[in-house]
Amino acid sequence: MRSVARTTPRWAAATLAIGLVAGCGGTSGDGARGGAGADQTAIFKYGIPGNPTSLDPRRSGPLDPIFLNNFYDSLVRRMPNGDLKPGLATEWKFTPDAKALEFTLRTGVTFQDGAAFDANAVQANIEAAKKPPSVLAGALSAVSSVDVVSPTQVRLNLSVPGGHLVNTLAGEAGMMISPAKLDSEDLKANPAGTGPYKLASIADGKLSLRPWEGYWNKAAIRNGGIDMTVYSDESTRLRALRSGQSDGTTITPAQINEAKSAGLTIITGPNTTFNGILLNTSQSEFGNPKVRLAMSHAIDRKAISDSLYAGACVPSVQPYQQNFWAYNPALAYQDSYYDEAKAKALLAEAGLPGGFEFEMLVGPNTSYQQLGQAIQGQLEKVGIRMKLTVVEFTQMTSVRRTGKFAATVALVQAGRPDPSQFIADFYTTGGLYNPGGFNLPGVGELLTQSRTSDDPAARAKPTQEIVAKVLEAGPPVIPVCGVAYVAAFRQGVAGLEVPVNGDYDFSSITVGR
CATH class of the missing domain: 3.90.76.10 (Dipeptide-binding Protein; Domain 1)
Structure with missing residues (x-):
């Protein structure tokens, strides 16, 4: 083995x-x-x-x-x-x-x-x-x-x-x-x-799970069950935890001080997700690489991280976080990547000196809406006018899979189940989250190379080369920052x-x- x-x-x-x-x-x-x-x-x-x-x-x-x-x-x-x-x-x-x-x-x-x-x-x-x-x-x-x-x-x-x-x-x-x-x-x-639990009940907004007596590894179950309750707003989730309605929940980095002051225990660490913008390259003006690059250069990632995530969402122009084997060190984020003048010049080269308009879908969580609003304000500075529309989680999943959207604010899991699957889903023709058919010569061959071994050391070079090619061509999913996992208990x-x-x-x- x-x-x-x-x-x-x-x-x-x-x-x-x-x-x-x-x-x-x-x-x-x-x-x-x-x-x-x-x-x-x-x-x-x-x-x-x-x-x-x-x-x-x-x-x-x-x-x-x-x-x-x-x-x-x-x-x-x-x-x-x-x-x-x-x-x-x-x-x-x-x-x-x-x-x-x-x-x-x-x-x-x-x-x-x-x-x-x-x-x-x-x-x-x-x-x-x-x-x-x-x-x-x-x-x-x-x-x-x-x-x-x-x-x-x-x-x-x-x-x-x-x-x-x-x-x-x-x-x-x-x-x-x-x-x-x-x-x-x-x-x-x-x-x-x-698995270890059976579903005892399910209703809109709550699931109750109880240990399964026939589980093959029953000794590993250390509690009497799990009750999961939906609180779509981050502030409401934290209040529920502080009041004793919950025992734990994920929070945003900006809520850490409040949680600590309430005597809660915090765990945190990087993971393989990022916040970004998913573009349908068959909609609006997004089929033009210069437009996608203009949008990427118009985003002040550090300002978003500092204002919305207490600096804990690491600014990035690539989907993988630092120290992960798929991360391309040559594309480490520099503040100079944010360049409004370059964004405007790219729009002019694309034949859109006056900018354009589009609709951005965003999930119901306050943090997603705040991210959408921050992006909205930054894009407006270069002439891109964005309408924000809030949709529920299940609707968001549906529209992303069916391609019935122009753009969405997205929390993207780039490392699950494997980094190459993110590439297949977002960067290749027929990919699950590539409704516009984004296709870049050479990506398919490099993807095959990245899958010839199960050794990350051998897989890193072709994977990192894909990331560089896509960034240069204007990515169909624009990373904003690498997310830190934060939870309070x-x-x-x-x-x-x-x-x-x-x-x-x-x-x-x-x-x-």
């Missing part, structure tokens, strides 16, 4: 192993588990920004792992710091010719509906995930067929290099659904995985670590008596 640690971001050990030990001042993730005086029957109450798009991994939205990880195990388990460990598969290896990826499966595992987990179940899941209307088909496009070798062994045959697949199968594409439920429309609100809560790639493990959380 190839070393699973090779797919770990280089920053992990140094900056992201920040565990939550409320009231203790500790930083070790494992040390946080258990929590002195913890009541393992206590319900953990967590504030969330929106409802799930779908509890079917094949139809889920980018922010749905916060729900899905509770109901489904993946073939490969991704730890909070990015390490890859055995999940439903105990080991994996590429064949010597690199044309197949073989998994050995865990025994004694059942689905929540009582069906057995085995190689036939894996085959059925992978085949189903490759078919419409699954949003995972692109992530699994390298898999040409699946062979059941034995009840505990399965082989994924590859049509193209698949060095990215181990990471991919640690995410939604590797989440196993009971084969009997694969064709059920009910799966959207009634998950059937092998009340005293007595312990056990959560910063989820680098957006993989949440709530089973480890304990709640003090």
